[in-house]
Amino acid sequence: MLRFLLRRSLGAIVILLIISAVTFFLFYAIPRNPALLACGKTCTPDQLAIVEANLGIDKPVPVQYWEYMVGIFTGRDYPIGHCPAPCLGYSFTDNRPVLETILDRLPTTLSLAVGGAVVFLVVGLAMGMLAAWRRGTLLDKSLSSASLVLGSMQIYFLGPLALALLVHNNQVFSQPKYEPFTEDPTAWFGGLLLPWLVLATIFTANYTRMSRATLIEQLREDHVRTAKAKGMSRSTVFFRYAWRGSLIPIVTIFGIDLGSLFGGAMITEFTFNLPGLGRLAVDSVTKSNLPMLMGVMLFAATMIVLFNILVDACYALIDPRVRLA
Amino acid sequence: MSSDTQVAAELVGRSPGQLMWRRFRRDRVGVVSGCVVLFFFAVGLLAPVISWLYGKDPQTRYGQIEPGLLNEFGYPVKPNGGIDGEFWFGLEPFMGRDVLTQLVYGIRTSLFIALAVTVLATLTAIVLGITAGYLGGKADFLISRFIDLLMAFPNQLFFVAFLPIVATLFVDPREETPTYVRVVSIIVVLWVLGWMTLGRILRGATLALREREFVEAAKVSGASPWRIIRKELLPNVVSPMLVQATYMLPNFVTTAAALSFLGVGLVEPTPDWGRMFAIGAEVYRADLTYMFFPGVAMVVFVVAFNLLGDSVRDAFDPKTNR
Numbered sequence: 001m002l003r004f005l006l007r008r009s010l011g012a013i014v015i016l017l018i019i020s021a022v023t024f025f026l027f028y029a030i031p032r033n034p035a036l037l038a039c040g041k042t043c044t045p046d047q048l049a050i051v052e053a054n055l056g057i058d059k060p061v062p063v064q065y066w067e068y069m070v071g072i073f074t075g076r077d078y079p080i081g082h083c084p085a086p087c088l089g090y091s092f093t094d095n096r097p098v099l100e101t102i103l104d105r106l107p108t109t110l111s112l113a114v115g116g117a118v119v120f121l122v123v124g125l126a127m128g129m130l131a132a133w134r135r136g137t138l139l140d141k142s143l144s145s146a147s148l149v150l151g152s153m154q155i156y157f158l159g160p161l162a163l164a165l166l167v168h169n170n171q172v173f174s175q176p177k178y179e180p181f182t183e184d185p186t187a188w189f190g191g192l193l194l195p196w197l198v199l200a201t202i203f204t205a206n207y208t209r210m211s212r213a214t215l216i217e218q219l220r221e222d223h224v225r226t227a228k229a230k231g232m233s234r235s236t237v238f239f240r241y242a243w244r245g246s247l248i249p250i251v252t253i254f255g256i257d258l259g260s261l262f263g264g265a266m267i268t269e270f271t272f273n274l275p276g277l278g279r280l281a282v283d284s285v286t287k288s289n290l291p292m293l294m295g296v297m298l299f300a301a302t303m304i305v306l307f308n309i310l311v312d313a314c315y316a317l318i319d320p321r322v323r324l325a
Numbered sequence: 326m327s328s329d330t331q332v333a334a335e336l337v338g339r340s341p342g343q344l345m346w347r348r349f350r351r352d353r354v355g356v357v358s359g360c361v362v363l364f365f366f367a368v369g370l371l372a373p374v375i376s377w378l379y380g381k382d383p384q385t386r387y388g389q390i391e392p393g394l395l396n397e398f399g400y401p402v403k404p405n406g407g408i409d410g411e412f413w414f415g416l417e418p419f420m421g422r423d424v425l426t427q428l429v430y431g432i433r434t435s436l437f438i439a440l441a442v443t444v445l446a447t448l449t450a451i452v453l454g455i456t457a458g459y460l461g462g463k464a465d466f467l468i469s470r471f472i473d474l475l476m477a478f479p480n481q482l483f484f485v486a487f488l489p490i491v492a493t494l495f496v497d498p499r500e501e502t503p504t505y506v507r508v509v510s511i512i513v514v515l516w517v518l519g520w521m522t523l524g525r526i527l528r529g530a531t532l533a534l535r536e537r538e539f540v541e542a543a544k545v546s547g548a549s550p551w552r553i554i555r556k557e558l559l560p561n562v563v564s565p566m567l568v569q570a571t572y573m574l575p576n577f578v579t580t581a582a583a584l585s586f587l588g589v590g591l592v593e594p595t596p597d598w599g600r601m602f603a604i605g606a607e608v609y610r611a612d613l614t615y616m617f618f619p620g621v622a623m624v625v626f627v628v629a630f631n632l633l634g635d636s637v638r639d640a641f642d643p644k645t646n647r
Contacts, residue, residue: 015477026490152627154579156586156602157620164609263479267583282587285485293486300479
């Protein structure tokens with residue numbers, strides 16, 4: 001296990017290095033003058049000079065990248081101030097270290113992702129199991145059709161719709177907002193409930209479809225048939241053999257989904273105006289805040305790569321045949 | 326595919342394509358969803374004809390020209406978003422444009438972008454997937470690692486972050502970005518991260534096909550690699566390609582719409598399906614009806630495409646069970 005984690009972590013670091021390099025070079029090398037892009041359409045020469053100095057773009061791009069990467073481990077000094085150890089650069093819209101802002105926004109994104117994931121995993125798996133258990137019945141068909149239609153919904157349609165019908169017209173939910181969990185757990189829950197449900201609706205549908213399909217596939221497996229033939233009860237066969245076998249694809253997709261959600265659920269955060277990483281990324285794009293975007297991109301990529309490793313480690317827990325070496 | 330070729334009851338020789346078509350025709354859900362999909366493409370293609378027959382265009386601000394259509398706050402006077410015999414889908418708040426023609430032209434824009442991305446992504450997947458699978462060795466290793474790398478990119482973030490960058494490739498950031506540059510940039514970013522799934526599938530399929538007897542036979546008889554790829558491999562990967570493409574296209578439509586919703590996609594005055602949701606999200610408190618038609622149209626479109634994809638898959642491979 002240890003060797004596996006070590007090997008995969010090395011691979012992950014390589015991938016992250018490449019991603020950071022690609023992103024960095026695309027951000028800073030392709031635009032004819034990145035400072036101009038960062039400075040926006042109403043840029044005076046004075047502002048431009050400040051931005052250029054802060055970006056350090058008088059040096060060649062590989063040197064800039066090297067300084068950026070060194071800065072992550074040792075910290076870095078900018079004309080506007082010192083940026084402590086894991087330094088992802090300075091944001092030039094509010095002159096704060098990028099990492100500080102990311103850490104500020106992180107709790108919102110984590111709350112949204114974890115809460116949403118609990119809802120879609122529990123509801124999705126339950127509905128999928130129900131549909132597979134009662135395969136071919138009316139219940140199965142209605143669950144499958146519902147998941148098809150709900151899965152084809154888009155958050156940017158469902159979100160405003162839910163806001164209008166459930167918050168604005170009927171006050172079933174309170175206006176979505178983010179309250180830190182540590183300050184007021186009830187307000188935290190109430191403010192995020194609707195975003196969780198909307199976010200989860202789309203995912204739930206996918207999980208229902210997938211868990212139903214893999215369960216049905218598993219129920220046809222030889223070892224499941226043998227267990228049935230031995231006279232084991234239907235529920236034992238279902239849960240101990242078929243369900244466990246169906247977990248591998250579910251865990252795979254769940255890891256991917258959770259990893260990308262931790263990098264910011266952009267559309268959900270935008271729709272409900274929640275100050276998370278996704279919202280931060282969108283704002284940084286409209287303000288052309290390259291260092292901030294670079295930081296969010298690196299963070300999100302780290303999450304995706306990290307969850308990929310976790311998923312592979314989970315395989316060993318689920319399937320005793322898998323040996324990690 | 327060749328092993329699937331069953332002998333029909335009356336012992337008529339049929340190509341796999343014909344068999345697929347016969348199976349597809351018998352699938353009622355597939356035919357209906359296929360018709361819905363065709364309807365959307367027809368709407369997109371015939372948008373100018375529709376707006377000519379209907380007598381409106383997507384740019385005229387009817388609500389601002391004709392008094393009595395919008396109230397003092399800029400919302401339609403008539404209930405339900407101003408739907409009546411003249412404006413079938415209602416009026417856009419503030420701008421006062423006709424929603425039906427906006428939607429029809431928006432569908433046209435979105436479908437054009439999605440179609441272009443689908444074609445580009447499929448071609449890329451064919452070239453790289455088949456190269457990796459057929460050559461094996463170093464080429465396979467490089468292409469597979471490349472796919473892994475692209476898969477690790479946070480894709481929504483990538484789209485949002487790189488759209489402006491791609492646009493600056495074509496124009497100076499101080500100048501106004503022309504519409505065609507925006508369209509090309511959207512196509513490029515979606516394309517870059519859109520081909521990997523199909524690429525992996527095609528690589529796997531080619532890898533398996535390479536060892537088959539008919540490919541060996543072609544090799545032994547002296548066929549060039551190009552001929553083997555064209556005559557032996559490509560016809561056998563048509564089915565995963567078609568199936569994957571039908572799943573890809575609605576994805577590109579919704580992703581491009583999401584970009585417009587987030588405010589980084591197409592801008593006024595180009596009619597766009599996704600931007601209608603951005604406007605809808607601004608006005609939902611006073612005028613929820615505005616979002617109704619674009620929203621329902623998109624759900625119908627995506628459902629129809631997914632059902633069509635399932636039917637195409639079943640028609641190609643009747644052994645898969647659902």
